[in-house]
Amino acid sequence: MYSKPISVLYNNKHSRKLLAIMLLANIGFITPVFSQSAVKPAVDDSQLPAQSAQLNGYLGMKLDAAYQNRILAQDDNRLVAPFRNRTEDHLWQTEFWGKWFTSAVQAYSYLPEKRLGTVLDKTVPLLLNTQTPDGYIGNYADKNRLEQWDIWGQKYTLLGLLAYYDLKHDMQTLKAARRMADYLINELALRKALIVQQGNYYGMAATSILKPVVMLYARTNEKKYLDFAEEIVRQWELPVGPQLITKANVDVGKRFPFPASDEWPKQGQKAYEMMSCYDGLLDLYRLTGKETYKTAVEKTWQHIQDHEINITGSGSASECWYEGKALQQFVTKHANETCVTVTWLTLSAQLLQLTGKAQYADAIERSYYNALLGATTPDGSNWGMYTPAMGIRSLGSNQCGMGLNCCVANGPRGLFTIPPLAVMSKKNGLAVNFFADGIYKIKTSDKEIATLIQQTDYPVSGKVIMQLQLPAAKEFAVSIRIPVWSAHTSLMVNGQPVTVDKAGDYVSITRKWTSGDKVELVLDMSGRIERIEGQPAYLAILRGPLVLARDLRMAGHVDIDETITPVLTKEGTVPMDVIKQGVQSNAWIAVTIPCLVGSWRLGEDAKPVNLTFCNFSSAGSTFSPDSRYRIWFPQMVGANWGG
Incomplete structure (x- = not known):
């Protein structure tokens, strides 16, 4: 059993010191679109990430391993080098810095060690020193700019810079990000070019830059970024675009004909890039309140869940949607790309935060415990590119001469999604979405800080003990997710039973809570068959x-x-x-x-x-x-x- 007694967890000197540091820094875990917002969102999220979390047990070990052996072990100078050279004409080296850096910010937000903070502070100036006078940060030769994977790489660079701005409030970093976006907007206008016709996969790779563009608008209130975001969405619906809004009623594996192998960049079912676009569309929905955006994402998510996501919580063959859920029992080429798994987790996390619906938490849990953890090596230093349902797991190839590949860079971004989502705040209380031994700090509606301590070895067993620590007695709701698979669930508060009506939803307990109140949950861990x-x-x-x-x-x-x-x-x-x-x-x-x-x-x-x-x-x-x-x-x- 990995869990420690609640008294040890809460009274451990190192744990309390760490939690105090994190609380004073008011560090967030994921980079929400409004974390440094200058714009009032049109739509509020249903759940908000925890102020801090410290996980113990098996998941805590996995997070620590990735922190030490993958994120801190990365040579950031090697990742910055292509930005200095600017000789590329078709590869994707520049995505690696942004993926690694955003995962490093997530890891630092989870555990703000000085060593990692020094790495973050060192690598950003190295990157900013590569910015050209016209604002470009990338590795493509002048004559090849905007082609192939150039804008895709710019997206990850912008995400990294904005993550650092949110962390350190560094105005030079925000200025560099604005100059990057201005360069792209101006260059497209100068060429009279459609962004949807730049790059690959019906423009989905290039137009996934929607997310950092929306983030820039939220942080600057400069309307040109909102206009550019809306223009991207408008171009999606052109005949040459991916039609992500109008095709939301069509199964993702059937939206376009499958191209011949020598025309692979024309693939319209590319899973990772498609979900990346929808991720940005949800951010744009929060800003504008346009229901068609949210509806398109929800419908597409459901198509993916119903027809593509397999028993391990991932999907794709050769990195594309292919109606794969019905074919998952067979040997599949390049099955369950880790980048697909991470992006599915990210998209589901967005929808959980926005709507508070248990179905998204159920999807995250299955994906996290199976496909995602199954892709990483035991010591956390490396990641498999594909995770099939049978056979032999293998590490991915070295891409673009960079010493790693897209999935190695991306895997930790998925791993560090869980801490801020496990226990989240709500307008009328808090929500327990996931069960992991640890300590969680949540800001209540009156700006007080509540602590929820979970003691559990879940999922070795189904028993979870939760204890509240509060500054004063207060009435609010504690909503606890009952997983969809738990046929028989026991729930008690201070020894008194609470009725559980159904699985796959939350049980909301509204009462006057006092410090020391204990919730005991026992989930049904009976074995079951899927046929x-x-x-x-x-x-x-x-x-x-x-x-x-x-x-x-x-x-x-x-x-x-x-x-x-x-x-x-x-x-x-x-x-x-x-x-x-x-x-x-x-x-x-x-x-x-x-x-x-x-x-x-x-x-x-x-x-x-x-x-x-x-x-x-x-x-x-x-x-x-x-x-x-x-x-x-x-x-x-x-x-x-x-x-």
């Missing part, structure tokens, strides 16, 4: 938010490709026993499940065999053939015919 019908049918096994896998390291005498069927209880659940953590080949969670094995076994051999499964993110964690794994198991054809 895909066909000839043959396939099944997978889940426990809580976790997908379970068979890994070659713990297969025993039954090969992982053998046909297996779990023996269900009379209630239809999958019985399983949890093995002590760390025993089975470094798996976080391992369980044994009684299964019928094989199509040829008769008599005594037909009795159930106890097989070992582990959580999907631990399966394949050596990134080598010794940890080959699978999560979908084909069922015998003719199994119900008798005989």
